[in-house]
Amino acid sequence: MIRARWFRRLGWTLLAAVFLLAGWRLARRTLRENDANQITLRFAHWQLEGTTRQAFDALVRDYEALHPNVRIEQLAIPLSVYPSWGTTHVIGGAAPDLVELGRTLGGRRIYPYFLSITEEISRPNPYNAGTPLAGVAWRNTFLDGMEAGFDPQSFDCYGASIFSNTPRVYYNVDLLREITGQSEPPRTFGQFTALCRQVRAFASRTGRSVLPFAGSRINAPLMMDDLASGQLQRLASELNPGVYFPVNYGDFYLAYLNHEWSLDEPALRGAIELMRRVGEEMPPNFMQYGRDDALFDFVQGRALMMTAYGQDATGIVSQAPFTVRVFKSPEPRPGDPEFGANMIGPNAEQSGSYGAFGITRMSPHPRAALDFLQFITSAAADQKFVRISGFLPVIVGVNAQGLTRDFMPDGRGFPPGPTFLFSTTGQVILRQEYLLFGPGADKAAFLTALRRELPAAMREEVSGGLNNLTQTLRLNDTSIEAVHQLQRAEPGNAALRRKYQGMVETQNEQEASAYYTALRLRQAARLP
Amino acid sequence: MAAAAGPRAGWKELSLLNANEARDLFAAATEADPASREARLGAAISLLSVQPRTDGNIATATQLLEALRAESPNDEEGIGATYYLARIQQLHSSAPDRPAAVAAYRELLAAHPGNHYAEMAAPKLAVLLLYDDVPRDEWERRVAEIETLIPRLTATEAVRDTRLVLAGALIRLRRDHARAYPLVTACLEANLVTRLPHLNALLLQAAESARQLGNTPAAITYYRRFLGEFPRDIRADEVHRRLETLEQKPRP
Incomplete structure (x- = not known):
């Protein structure tokens, strides 16, 4: 009886304590938000990989130490819900001060809810003072010129990013040493296929379940696209009427529809053969597997290699009970007797940032948000972020750390x-994969299927792109007139003048491209 | 409150792609000052981007623009209305009328030389005439028309974009580097190209055209300028190699 009463009292006491604690925390937050001298900034992102959140926490602590009146809160939202979460919060007026753009959160529907930072990116980032980047325009401190935050529709910049990515082949160093007696990865396609043969022989000899490559419908196309795109260097450059560099995939499709290349080209045969050979080193039915299945095979030691992006590195390393290293796709070299003639050189890579942080229009503290954005994209902050998160640097002069060094473009x-494997047309190609991989493979049937399916898929994809471009041209047409009128009212406003000139330039360039595409589609439609 | 803001608030919203808000602001401004031709022009133009896009809105915009033009065809709003009627025929209508748009642009250029909207019409006319499936001699006649037009233009944007539309068509449709090259380099030398992605493409184009035309010093200059402006471009390594080859070649 006494014991029961004692427990009841304890329960009530704990409940009261929890209630008081919650009330205190709520009151403290309310007081802070109502304190005119205290600013609370919130930023949201979907980067839940490895130690990314800890890296952000470190930057937040540094910023708060510099600015005691500012408190920063990080909101990490799972990618699966991020687009819907972001859209409802942004359009509903309840978004945090800074929101990571991308993953369908962007474009003409979303950007009007964000502040343009176009003017700011031409001025130096004050947090680079005293470094070699002092005095350099903020835009030019980025390895890719701030590409991720640029909106081609409104011609404005809406954000700055600290995320960048490249795909690499991860490998199990311990297993490689056990199989081959050494730890150097293959550098060419010939060395790669030789290693795959060694792995199969090892599995057969020891009875262990080990495959050369872990594959899934996400990971496999990464590797295949890399190899296939190398085979298309020469053909795609010859199709370019202006400069001897490869055309983009839209012009590549238009050339196919106009009978300027066919599936009988050695380049296409080479690309398909490389895809087939890589697919043979993966588990049967790998296209039915998800990303996690491939990752599981790799970290369990059941596959020697796996292709994935750099952002996965910290997660993979933390899960793998063995030493992990990476290497660039083992593409054939121009001197390769079988595949080299289609190539001009090894595939060059370029730094590409993504997921820029934009400042929302509903932010009560846009200046502070901009200041925080400049802080996290300074050279010193990027160096710290890179060290803790394992992400690639995006700022000029920042050094990659450890394993990340091997991910540098x-x-x-x-x-x-x-x-194009990730495009609509690419999906048509991948849908025929059962004819290319496995025991029932039939390359002739695969090519027949492509001949049947590709023209409609390419036409649909190019036409879809043209329709989207036409919508953009229509919207920008009226926006250009608006800027012209604003400029008439403020003839001395140099920023408006620059914006107007740029908008007209891009509009006319894109209009010419749209009419060229339409003409090529019409010409193709007349062909047998 | 919206009416007090006048047409400027409407233009501000439209510049941010907020066409529906702009339409409401222009309507309020027109109600407050029915004589404001600027507000009526804004009301018509914002209707072209109001979402959802409907044929009804495009028809209403056409009526508003026709009324503006009928009242006073030669003031800024009247000429602007003529230009946007041509834009509707070319771009905004769900059933574009290419010959009508071409005729309207030609008329604008003839009737209002030097006017902002007439100059805006020049690159649009070039696009419509050149990216068309016509016999070779007719295409050459059209090229000649644009070549004649260019020296008469005065606005920086019109000169630049008409030259570049013509250069682009010569390269894409005829692989004609000889005629395209001077058009591109005239814009580059006068620093008329302001958008970086465009500058990137045009510097390479100029270098490649110069290389194909055997003008090695110019090719070297444009390749060097490309590398200076875009040192981390994915093509930079290959451009370095081409530059080395050109620099080893004996100069003519």
Whole structure:
């Protein structure tokens, strides 16, 4: 009886304590938000990989130490719900001060809810003072010129990013040493296929379940696209009427529809053969597997290699009970007797940032948000972010750390041909994969299927792109007139003048492209 | 409150792609000052971007523009109305009328030389005439028409974009580097190209055209300028190689 009463009292006491604690926290937050001298900034992102949140926490602590009146809160939202979460919060007026753009959160529907930072990006980032980047325009401190935040529709910049990515082949160093007696990865396609043979022989000899490559419908196309795009370098450059560099995939499709290349080209045969050979090193039915299945095979030691992006590195390393290293796709070299003639050089890579942070219009503290954005994209902050998160640097002069060094884009070589396995047309190609891989493979049937399916898929994709471009041209047409009128009212406003000139330039350039595409589609439609 | 803001608030919203808000602001401004031709022009133009896009809105915009033009065809709003009627025929209508748009642009250029909207019409006319499936001699006649038009233009944007539309068509449709090259380099030398992605493409184009035309010093200059402006471009490594080859070649 006494014991029961004692427990009841304890329960009530704990409940009261929890209630008081919650009330205190709520009151403290309300007081802070109502304190005119205290600013609370919130930023949202979907980067839940590895130690990304800890890296952000470190930057937040540094910023708060510099600005004691500012408190920063990080909101990490799972990618699966991020687009819907972001859209409802942004359009509903309840978004945080800074929101990571991308993953369908962007474009003409969303950007009007964000503040343009176009003017700011031409001025130096004050947090680079005292470094070699002092005095350099903020835009030019980024390895890719701030590409991720640029909106081609409104011609404005809406954000700055600290995320960048390249795909690499991850490998199990311990297993490689066990199989081959050494730890150097393959550098060419010939060395890669030789290693795959060694792995199969090892599995057969030891009875262990080990495959050369972990594959899934996400990971496999990464590797295949890389290899296929190298095979298309020469053909895609010859199709370019202006400069001897590869055309983009839209012009590549238009050339096919106009009978300027066919599936009988050695380049296409080479690309398909490389895809087939890589697919043979993966588990049967790998296209039915998800990303996690491939990752599971790799970290369990059941596959020696796996292709994935750099952002996965910290997660993979933390899960793998063995030493992990990476290497660039083992593409054939121009001297390769079987595949080299289609290439001009190894595939060059370029730094590409993504997921820029934009400042929302509903932010009560846009200046503070901009200041925080400049802080996290300074050279010093990016260096710290890179060290903790394992992400690639996006700022000029920042050094990659540890394993990340092997993810740095290698700009040596020739630009790859069009990559299209992730496009609508690419999906048509991948839907026929059962004819290319496995025991029932029939390459002739695969090519017949492509001949049947490709023209409609390419036409649909090019036409869809043209329709989207036409919508953009219509919207920008009226926006250009608006800027012209604003400029008439403020003839001395140099920023408006620059914006107007740029908008007209891009509009006319894009209009010419749209009419060229339409003409090529009409010409193709007349062909047998 | 919206009426007090006048047409400027409407233009501000439209510049941010907020066409529906702009339409409401222009309507309020027109109600407050029915004589404001600027507000009526804004009301018509915002209707072209109001979402959802409907044929009814395009028809209403056409009526508003025709009324503006009928009242006073030669003031800024009247000429602007003529230009946007041509834009509707070319771009905004769900059933574009290419010959009508071409005729309207030609008329604008003839009737209002030097006017902002007439100059805006020049690159639009070039696009419509050149990206068309016509016999070779007819295409050449059209090229000649645009070549004649260019020296008469005065606005920086019109000169630049008409030259570049013509250069683009010569390259894309005829692989004609000899005639395209001077058009591109005239814009580059006068620093008329302001958008970086466009500058990137045009510097390479100029270098490649110069290389194909055997003008090695110019090719070297444009390749060097490309590398200076875009040192981390994915094509930079190959451009370095081409530059080395050109620099080793004996100069003519």
